[in-house]
Amino acid sequence: MRGSLRALDFLQIIEAQLSERLKACGLGLAISAYHPVSPRYQFNPPLNAWEKAFREEHAAFRHADLVMQTCGPDINISVPEMSDARVVHAVEKLTFFAPYLVALSLNGPLENGQLWGGLSRRTALRSCHRPACKGFLTNSAVYPHDFIYPARNEGEHGRIEFKAFDAVPDPALMGAFCAWILGLVLDDTISFNYSVQPDARFNAIAREPFADLTVSTVVETLLIAARRALEQHGLLNEAARLQLLSERLANRMTPADEMITRFLVSGELMHFGGLWPEQDA
Secondary structure (H helix, E strand, O other): HHHHHHHHHHHHHHHHHHHHHHHHOOOOOOOOOOOOOOOOOOOOOOHHHHHHHHHHHHHHHHHHHHOOOOOOOOEEEEEOOOOOOHHHHHHHHHHHHHHHHHHHHEEOEOOOOEEEOOHHHHHHHOOOOOOOEEEEEOOOOOOOOOOOOEEOOHHHHHHHEOOOOOOOOOOHHHHHHHHHHHHHHHHOOOOOOOOOOOOOHHHHHHHOOOOOHHHHHHHHHHHHHHHHHEEEEEEHHHHHHHHHHHHHHOOOOHHHHHHHHHHHOOOOEEEEEEHHHHOOO
C-alpha cells in the first residue's frame, strides 16, 4: 500500500534530520520501549498547584508522565469509505485483542539498569493507565465509549490510532505491525464479545507471552484474518509483510529476547542508533 510506504519513507527522512540535529549537540539516536535506568519521570520544575489539579480533573492526563518513560509507535489508519459504526467496531476489535497483538512487539526487559524479570515493563505498566486504541469521530457523543474521541476537524474524522506496540529497532518489523493493524481494520470476519481486557492479561503476556498456548493460537488467527483482508483489498505488498510476523511467531521470537541477549553479553541497555542502520550515530 503506497500510504504505509510513504509513512515509512517520511519517517526515515525525519529520522535523518533528527540525527543531524543531535550530532550537532554531540548526541545520537537510541531506541528503547522503556527507560532502562530511570525509575520514574521527574518533573523539573515540579508541577504547580494548577497542573496538579488539572491532572486530577482530567483522567487522560493523570498518568501522562508515563509517556516520558515508555516509548512505542502510534499507528494511524484512516479508511475514507468506512462508516462510523465500522470505525467503532474496528477500535473495539483492536482494544479487545490488544494483549495478543503486542506479544510479538515486547521490547522492555530492563528496569533500573537490570533485567526486569519479564519481556516488557512498558506493556505491564501502561496497560493499567493508557488506552490501547483510540477512534476519532465528529459525532463522538453518539458512541458512549471512553476510547472514542471528538475529531478536531473534518479531516480527522474516522482516524483510528493503535498505541500499544512497544518501540522496535527494525523498520521491517515496524512495517509489518502497520500492515497487521490495517488488515484487522479492514477485516470483517473475526467475531468477539467486546470488553476491555483485564490488566492481568497484559501483565501475564508482558512477562511470558507464550506460556499460555492460547496466545499463539489467537495471534495466528489475527494474522490469517489480516492477511486475507489485505489480499481481498488488493494490498498484496502489505499482505506479504505479515510473513515476518508469522516467522517470528513460529520461533516465539520478540525484540526483548534479542535485547536480553545483548545485555547479558555486552551490558548494552538499549538499541543505539535509529531504525535504519546507515543512520546510526
